[in-house]
Amino acid sequence: MPHSVPTESDRAQDPLAFLAGGGEATRLILSRDWNGHVLGPPEGWPVELKAAISLVLNSPESMILSWGPELSFFFNETYFPLLGPRLPWAMGERFDVVWADGWAQAKPIIDAAFAGERQRFVDLPWKLDTDRGARDTWWTFSYSRVLDASGAIAGLFIFTNETTDRVLSDTALRESEAQFRAFAEAVPNHVWAARPDGYLYWFNQRVSAYSGQPMEALVGATQWGAMVHDEDRDGAAEAWAEALRTGRTYETEFRVRRADGQYRWFLVRAEPVHGADGAILRWVGTNTDIHERRRQAAELERLTVRLEEQVRERTADRNALWQLTPDLILRCGFDGTINATNPAWADVLGWHEHELLGTQLFDLVHPDDRERTREGARQLSQGEGHARFDNRFRRKDGTYRWISWSTHPSEGVINAIGRDVTIERxxxxxxxxxxxxxxxxxxxxxxxxxxxxxxxxxxxxxxxxxxxxxxxxxxxxxxxxxxxxxxxxxxxxxxxxxxxxxxxxxxFSRRQTLDPKATGVGELVAGLEELVRRTVGPAIALTIEQPADLWPVLVDPNQLENALLNLCINARDAMPDGGALGIKAFNERLDAKGARERDLPAGDYVSLCVSDTGLGMTAEVLERAMEPFFTTKPIGVGTGLGLSMIYGFVRQSGGQVRIQSTLGEGTSVCLHLPRHHGEADTTEGNQPAQAIPPATQGQTVLVVDDEALVRMLIVEVLEDLGFAALEAEDAPSALVQLRGQGRIDLLVSDVGLPNGMNGRQLAEAARELRPGLKVLFVTGYAENAVLNAEHLGRDTQVVTKPFVLDDLARRISHLVSGE
The missing domain is CATH 1.10.287 (Helix Hairpins)
Known part of the structure; x- marks a missing residue:
């Protein structure tokens, strides 16, 4: 309960009784060391000071006392929050020290108070350090003088209240109101505000511009109501009255007259704004021009009516098509369940709709086509668009008809139209x-x-x-x-x-045995130039283009010459009235993409191209140009084997042939041959034969061939060389001798042998019995027909029938001696 001011008797009994009721503020006074202070210890303070301090300490309001010329500073507990970090030391301190950060602003006010002026300040801004830190604050306070016994001003009572929260709230409200009005002016709508009773007191400028009325003429409800269309006015007023009564959102549509007298449709909507106590402070409303939307809606309604008429017409047309078309029409689920069929099913397949509804479509599909049909349905179920395919459907009599389907998925089903194409197929x-x-x-x-x-x-x-x-x-x-x-x-x-x-x-069969050599394409072309000129004749201009640094290639030079001459003859025949023939050779490095386009491994190639300005080829002819026996020449002129043989030779040499042709413009054929990393062979073909060294004593050769005459010839050659010869007519009899203990240095075998085992298989079996055994294949067939590339090497070679006996002898001698 509040303390009374101490009486004289109280003070006589207790000199500190004036501090009673001050709580924590009293503790601050008592805990301060007053020795050396201008006022001295509290017990000896003047009666007027004690009375003033007692009044301050027991006041429920925020109150301070500034005493004497030094303006000693005293305050009560209510004032504590305003001191912030100053609280522990501010009691009894000089005013200018306590409020050093506000002294420049406070001093003139204090001076005026000591001069006798009475002052009261409302919402005075101060920037102070408080218990909330340094910040802008606002204060309402007043000054009252305290007189001593002589009537002189001894100090000042200062009643103070911080009004920061209210000031900030009022400022925020004003800013909010300004922002609202700025927003209301910026939006493209009509914006207005009304009191809780519905009185319209504010409009944005768009309302004035639309209506042609000044703001003051619009305030109230009379003029605004007069602008509403006669047919809409009562309904709008009733809805507004209901919103005011219930406090609910007001929303309606009506027409409002424009300044030129025209009416436009508006969506009018208002929301109540509530205060902290829940009471409606005001209404804020907007008018949104929906005239175009209403017009579009009316147009849409008209179009909808028209569309419904068209749908009825199209439905009638569809029903007629459904009934009359000879094509099958089907509607089924993705799982094949039939939902609907048209009468054509009965005509084409003998099935009526009531027999098919709910049954499985796939059961009618031919077993060979069923899985493909299921896959088509699955793809349609996964969102793929149109699909076209043919399959066979079972008729009611058990026979099948080919149906060509066009399908499209829609809303979980498949719509399909099928046509019987059995006769066409x-x-x-x-x-x-x-x-x-x-x-x-x-x-x-x-x-x-x-x-x-x-x-x-x-x-x-x-x-x-x-x-x-x-x-x-x-x-x-x-x-x-x-x-x-x-x-x-x-x-x-x-x-x-x-x-x-x-x-x-x-x-022609691409099985010839080639004799590849490191060949210089440039030298080969140069050597054929004169022959080509004589072959093509004077009506055709020949040009040859090739660099001096062409890489060598590993090919059979005779076959390459034949291929080049054959291409030049083809070019000549394609230019009956003369033209230009070009031979071009060049180095080419193919990356992965270029090699993939030519169906070749990536790497270095030499390209040899023959181009003409002749008749050219159609796409169909070009596609079949390298087929055996295909020719566009008259019967008796060509066999259709030239390009096929060239293709076989180039492919056997590890290269590729590419043809480009345009009808009426000419043709270009390019041979792409792999680069050989070595020097071209420039030795002459007709070298004097070297002497064949005789066999050493005991060297033995096993000869296997089913042709007795060939076997006899080989044995004769071997005996002339001094070899011992063993003979066998097939692989089983040869294996008998290979399993024996006798010496065998070389196996000479035909590739094509009777009785279930060919020469390659015999060689593999022989090397299991005699590892490291040397083998010479003698064949009238190409080694790559039955021999893989890995079967040929230093200890395995091949010679082609018919052969020159000296060549055979030399090959056998070199193989056995290891040269």
């Missing part, structure tokens, strides 16, 4: 068979021409061989050995020509 199949028969006929005709020409050539060669051998026999019988040698040379020449003929056949 049968016709197409019959046409394809006829075309295939025609192609086979053309091939057989070409084969007939080829074999007829080959038979003619072989008959000529055989006649030469047979006649030479017959005459040689006669002359030997007559003792004319010199004459026999001439016939022998003729037979050998015919034999070599026959071998060349078989090589051309193998080139």
């Amino acid at each position: 049968e016709r197409a199949e019959a046409l394809a068979q006829a075309e295939e028969a025609l192609r086979q006929s053309q091939k057989m005709e070409a084969v007939g021409q080829l074999t007829g020409g080959l038979a003619h050539d072989f008959n000529n060669l055989l006649a030469g061989i047979s006649g030479s051998l017959e005459l040689m026999g006669r002359r030997l019988a007559q003792g004319q050995g010199v004459e026999a040698e001439r016939y022998l040379a003729g037979a050998q020449g015919a034999t070599r020509r026959a071998a060349a003929l078989t090589h051309r056949l193998l080139a």
